[in-house]
Amino acid sequence: MKTTFFTPGPAALFPTVEGHYQEAFRLHLGSISHRSSTFRKIYQHTAEQLRILFNLPSSHAILFTGSATEIWERILMNTVEHESFHLVNGSFSKKFYDFSKELHKYANAQHKPFGEGFDASEVEVPEYAELICCTANETSSGVQMRAAEIHKLKKSNKTKFVAVDMVSSAPYPNLDYSLVDSAFFSVQKSFGLPAGLGVWFANEAMLEKSERMKKHEGIVGTYHSLPSLWENYLKFETPETPNVIAIYVLGKVAEDFNRIGVDVMRKETDKKAKLIYDFARKSDQFEIFVEEESHRSATVAVLNCKELAGQVIERVKAKSGMVIGAGYGKMKETQIRIANFPAVDLEQVEALLHNLA
Amino acid sequence: MKTTFFTPGPAALFPTVEGHYQEAFRLHLGSISHRSSTFRKIYQHTAEQLRILFNLPSSHAILFTGSATEIWERILMNTVEHESFHLVNGSFSKKFYDFSKELHKYANAQHKPFGEGFDASEVEVPEYAELICCTANETSSGVQMRAAEIHKLKKSNKTKFVAVDMVSSAPYPNLDYSLVDSAFFSVQKSFGLPAGLGVWFANEAMLEKSERMKKHEGIVGTYHSLPSLWENYLKFETPETPNVIAIYVLGKVAEDFNRIGVDVMRKETDKKAKLIYDFARKSDQFEIFVEEESHRSATVAVLNCKELAGQVIERVKAKSGMVIGAGYGKMKETQIRIANFPAVDLEQVEALLHNLA
Numbered sequence: 281m282k283t284t285f286f287t288p289g290p291a292a293l294f295p296t297v298e299g300h301y302q303e304a305f306r307l308h309l310g311s312i313s314h315r316s317s318t319f320r321k322i323y324q325h326t327a328e329q330l331r332i333l334f335n336l337p338s339s340h341a342i343l344f345t346g347s348a349t350e351i352w353e354r355i356l357m358n359t360v361e362h363e364s365f366h367l368v369n370g371s372f373s374k375k376f377y378d379f380s381k382e383l384h385k386y387a388n389a390q391h392k393p394f395g396e397g398f399d400a401s402e403v404e405v406p407e408y409a410e411l412i413c414c415t416a417n418e419t420s421s422g423v424q425m426r427a428a429e430i431h432k433l434k435k436s437n438k439t440k441f442v443a444v445d446m447v448s449s450a451p452y453p454n455l456d457y458s459l460v461d462s463a464f465f466s467v468q469k470s471f472g473l474p475a476g477l478g479v480w481f482a483n484e485a486m487l488e489k490s491e492r493m494k495k496h497e498g499i500v501g502t503y504h505s506l507p508s509l510w511e512n513y514l515k516f517e518t519p520e521t522p523n524v525i526a527i528y529v530l531g532k533v534a535e536d537f538n539r540i541g542v543d544v545m546r547k548e549t550d551k552k553a554k555l556i557y558d559f560a561r562k563s564d565q566f567e568i569f570v571e572e573e574s575h576r577s578a579t580v581a582v583l584n585c586k587e588l589a590g591q592v593i594e595r596v597k598a599k600s601g602m603v604i605g606a607g608y609g610k611m612k613e614t615q616i617r618i619a620n621f622p623a624v625d626l627e628q629v630e631a632l633l634h635n636l637a
Numbered sequence: 638m639k640t641t642f643f644t645p646g647p648a649a650l651f652p653t654v655e656g657h658y659q660e661a662f663r664l665h666l667g668s669i670s671h672r673s674s675t676f677r678k679i680y681q682h683t684a685e686q687l688r689i690l691f692n693l694p695s696s697h698a699i700l701f702t703g704s705a706t707e708i709w710e711r712i713l714m715n716t717v718e719h720e721s722f723h724l725v726n727g728s729f730s731k732k733f734y735d736f737s738k739e740l741h742k743y744a745n746a747q748h749k750p751f752g753e754g755f756d757a758s759e760v761e762v763p764e765y766a767e768l769i770c771c772t773a774n775e776t777s778s779g780v781q782m783r784a785a786e787i788h789k790l791k792k793s794n795k796t797k798f799v800a801v802d803m804v805s806s807a808p809y810p811n812l813d814y815s816l817v818d819s820a821f822f823s824v825q826k827s828f829g830l831p832a833g834l835g836v837w838f839a840n841e842a843m844l845e846k847s848e849r850m851k852k853h854e855g856i857v858g859t860y861h862s863l864p865s866l867w868e869n870y871l872k873f874e875t876p877e878t879p880n881v882i883a884i885y886v887l888g889k890v891a892e893d894f895n896r897i898g899v900d901v902m903r904k905e906t907d908k909k910a911k912l913i914y915d916f917a918r919k920s921d922q923f924e925i926f927v928e929e930e931s932h933r934s935a936t937v938a939v940l941n942c943k944e945l946a947g948q949v950i951e952r953v954k955a956k957s958g959m960v961i962g963a964g965y966g967k968m969k970e971t972q973i974r975i976a977n978f979p980a981v982d983l984e985q986v987e988a989l990l991h992n993l994a
Contacts, residue, residue: 287668289878297667308642309831310650349860350703350861352860501739503706503707522833523880524832525831
C-alpha cells in the first residue's frame with residue numbers, strides 16, 4: 281500500500297522532488313565547492329524562480345538558513361534594538377515571542393485564544409515596537425491571517441517593520457512586498473522537500489537597520505547576521521557551506537510551481553480546502569475547529585474529532601496508507617490536522633475524505 | 638569519464654552515501670515527523686554509532702546544527718562569558734577568532750604564519766581565558782595540531798575549556814574526551830555526505846556554564862542554545878525540524894566506518910598521506926608546503942606548484958576526471974590541496990599521483 285502524507289510538516293514530498301535529488305547526485309552537487317560558479321548559478325536560479333513565484337521585488341534579498349526557526353532568531357537579533365511586537369495565537373507565534381525575551385528584547389504581545397485569529401482593526405501596536413511579527417498560518421491551530429490584513433497593519437504602522445511567518449503556507453499568501461519587509465518559510469511544508477533549509481526574504485531597510493545596530497555596538501550575530509548573509513548573497517554565495525542540494529532542489533520545485541502558475545496553485549488550494557471544510561461541516565464525526573471563516577487556514581485544516589484522534593489516524597492509515605496529523609500539543613487527542621499542500625492533489629484529498637467518512 | 642573529487646570540502650561522497658539517500662527516500666524520511674519515535678530512533682542510532690567511532694563518553698552530548706560554522710558561534714555564545722583564546726594559523730582558525738570579537742567577547746589569540754602549527758609547549762594561555770580554541774586540521778593551510786598536543790594543553794589548563802575544530806579531519810584525530818570538552822565537525826568533509834549538517838560534541842561542564850550564564854542574564858541564544866539543544870537531545874529530539882535525512886545518512890556512514898574500524902581507517906589515512914607526501918618530496922614539480930613534519934596534515938595535503946595551480950588542476954581533470962582543490966585564498970595560484978578522506982582509497986590516490994606526475 282502506498283503511503284500518502286497529509287501531515288502538516290514534514291509533509292508529503294512534492295512528486296518531482298525525488299527525481300530532482302537523483303539529478304543532484306548525478307551532477308555531483310554533493311561534492312562541488314560552494315565558492316564555485318556552478319554553485320553561484322544554482323543560487324541564482326533558485327532566487328530567480330522564487331522571485332517569479334512570490335512576485336518579489338529587487339528590494340528584497342533571498343537568503344538561506346538552516347531552518348525557519350533560525351530565522352526567528354536572526355530577524356530579532358538583526359532588526360530589533362529594543363522592542364518587538366508579536367501577534368500570538370498558537371504555539372509557533374508564541375515561540376517567536378519567547379525568542380525575543382530570550383534575546384533580552386522588550387517583547388510585547390497581543391494574545392488570542394487557540395483557534396482564533398487577528399484582523400488589523402483590532403491590533404494595537406505599542407508605540408515603541410520596531411518589528412511587528414505576524415503569522416500567515418498558525419500550523420498548530422489552523423488559523424490564518426489574511427494577506428489583506430497584514431497589509432493594513434503595515435499601512436497604519438509605516439515606520440515599523442512587518443515580518444511574516446509563512447512557514448506552513450508559502451507560496452499561498454499573496455503578499456505585497458512593497459508593504460511586507462520580511463517573510464520566511466521552511467522547505468518541508470508546502471514545497472514538499474525534506475527538511476534542512478530555511479528561506480528568508482528581507483528588504484534593504486532591514487539591512488540598513490542591522491548595519492546601524494552593528495555600528496552602535498549591537499550584537500547582530502556572526503556568519504548569519506543580515507550584513508554577512510547579504511554581502512554573500514550579492515555574489516550568490518553563502519557565508520558557510522550550505523545545504524547545496526536543498527538549494528538546488530528548491531529552485532527546481534519553484535520552477536515546477538511556476539510552470540503550473542502560482543494563481544492556479546492558489547485556486548487549487550482553495551478548491552481542496554473547500555472540499556475538506558465542506559466534508560467536516562456535513563460530518564457527524566468531525567467539526568471545523570476555527571469558527572471564524574475568514575481566519576480558517578487554507579493550507580492546514582484542523583478538525584475536532586468525536587472519537588480519539590489517535591484512533592481516527594490509525595484507522596485511516598490501516599485502511600488506505602494515508603497519514604494525517606494529530607492535533608498540536610494539548611489537542612493531540614481531540615483534533616486532527618490535514619495538510620493541504622501542493623504535493624497532494626484534488627483526487628488524493630477526495631480519497632482521503634472518502635476514507636475519513 | 639568518471640569524476641573523482643579530491644577537493645577538501647565539499648568532497649567526494651563516501652561510496653555508500655547515495656544508496657543511503659535512496660533508502661531514506663524509500664523509508665519516507667523526508668515526510669516523517671521529527672517528534673515521532675521513528676525520528677528518535679534515527680537520532681539514537683546515529684548518536685550510538687558516533688559514540689563508538691569517536692570513543693565518546695556519556696559525559697558528552699551529541700548535538701546537531703546547520704553547519705560547523707554555526708558551532709563556532711554557538712560555542713562562544715554558550716561557554717564564554719568574557720574571554721576566549723584562539724590558536725590562529727590559517728583562515729578558518731582566524732574566522733573562529735573573528736566570531737568571538739563580533740560577539741563582543743574579549744578575544745585573545747596567538748598567531749603563527751600560514752603553514753606553521755602549534756605545539757603545546759609554546760602556547761601561552763592568557764590567565765582569564767575561559768575557552769581555548771584549537772584547530773585539529775587547518776583546511777586552508779594543511780596544518781594539523783596533533784591530539785597529544787591538544788591533550789597537553791588541557792592538562793596545563795585544567796580550569797579552562799578546550800574546544801577542537803576537527804571539521805576536516807574527524808574521525809582521524811584520536812581525541813581523549815576526558816580532556817577535550819568539546820569537538821565538532823561538518824559532514825561534507827571526511828564523512829563524505831552532502832553539506833547541510835554540523836555535529837557538536839559538548840560535555841556537561843559546558844552545559845553547566847551555559848546554564849549559569851543564562852541565569853545571570855547572559856544571552857546564550859534561543860533554540861540552539863546549549864541548554865535547549867541538550868534538553869531535546871535527552872529525548873533524541875532537536876529544537877527545530879532538522880535535516881532529518883542527513884542525520885539518518887550520517888548514522889549509516891558512521892556504521893559503515895565502524896564496520897571497517899576506526900583504527901584501520903586511521904592507518905589507511907596515514908598510508909595514503911605518506912604516498913602523497915613521498916610523491917611531492919621526489920617530484921620536481923611539487924613541494925610540500927608544511928615544513929615541520931609533525932604539523933603536516935594527514936587529511937588535507939597542501940603542495941606548492943612550480944606551474945600555475947589552475948593549470949595543474951585543469952590538466953589532471955581533463956586527463957583523468959580527477960578534481961583536486963586549489964590553494965586557499967591568496968594561495969589559489971601557487972598551491973594545490975589534495976583531500977585524503979576515507980571516500981578515496983589507496984588505488985585512487987595512486988592513480989591521482991600517477992596523473993599528477
